[in-house]
Amino acid sequence: MDKIIKMLDKIKQFRWFKNKNFWITLLLTIFLWMYISLNDNYNTLLEIPLTVVPPKGRAIEQEISNFVNVEMEGSGWNLFNYLYLNQAKRCVIYLDNIAKEDTSSYLISSIDFQKGLEGISKVRARRFYPARLTITTGEIVEKKVDMKPDVVLKVKEGFVLVGGVRTEPNTVIISGNSKSLKDINQWRTAYSEFKNINTSFNYVVDVSDSLASIIEVVPDKIKIYGEIQQYAEITFDDIQLKILGGKLPSNHILLPSNFKVTLIGGIDQLNKISPDDIELTIDYDKVMKDTTGILAPTLKIPHFTKTMDITPKVIYHKIIKK
Secondary structure, three states: OHHHHHHHHHHHHOOHHHOHHHHHHHHHHHHHHHHHHHOOEEEEEEEEEEEEEOOOOEEEOOOOOOEEEEEEEEEHHHHHHHHHHOOOOEEEEEHHHOOEOOOOEEEEOHHHHHHHEEOOOOOEEEEEEOOOEEEEEEEEEEEEEEEEOOEEEEEOOOEEEEEEEEEEOOEEEEEEEHHHHOOOOEEEEOOEEEEEEOOOEEEEEEEOOOOOOOOEEEOOEEEEEEEEEEEEEEEEEEEEEEEEOOOOOOOEEEEOOEEEEEEEEEHHHHOOOOHHHOEEEEEHHHHHOOOOOEEOOEEEOOOOEEEEEEEOOOEEEEEOOO
């Protein structure tokens, strides 16, 4: 019994996790296992970029996937390469080389996908998903549409964006099949996000490629820009109410007749504003048809500013009976 206890004590004293030989042996065992395993043959599914090139003067009508899934058979080493390392693999289909189903439709088969594979060797394609793909084409048309920035801009505390994010140019030319373009009246930039901005900015961004398979956009890059100013507030204490569309009878009383308006915006922009740039109005017909005695004025302020406060918020309408 004593011998067993002594032997257990010796085992406890042997700190295997600090022994270099143990770790070297373990790593060599793992590498050997990986080497043997990757020499075996396997089947796996690869996602391969797909490009379909229409005939000259024609455009693809329906939206198609930018990828085709291919079940590949080959050694573990080669499949690992195509899964994680190889960036040259692709499948390119030229519709000029595909037999037509009718005057505008083409049927791409598994054989056509096989012929279109590029940058792939030492593995065998077993199946394609989808196995068949019907493509419809039509004549190319062009259309000019407005450009809209898809941008999230987060300005630094104490600063403000004046006038929004703008683009240059503010229009782009899109080309494709007439059916594809019919309902498109604007195009977006690729999504971009900018943080902690405290100065005016000017960036070049990509246009969206969300419909790259059927629509071409020119130019493919545009400039976005905007003006950043320090945040400021300004208050005007005596903005007079104006009646639009007629003169009220003397027995109709509107109170108050003067309002306090506070605006916020960029400091340079606010410094250019005077009380004459602010309009507080109420429509004559609205007053004459009023039955509640409480009306809301309409406030018109300069571009690129916002209303922080207006006091009071409503107009009280009284009718004095003679």
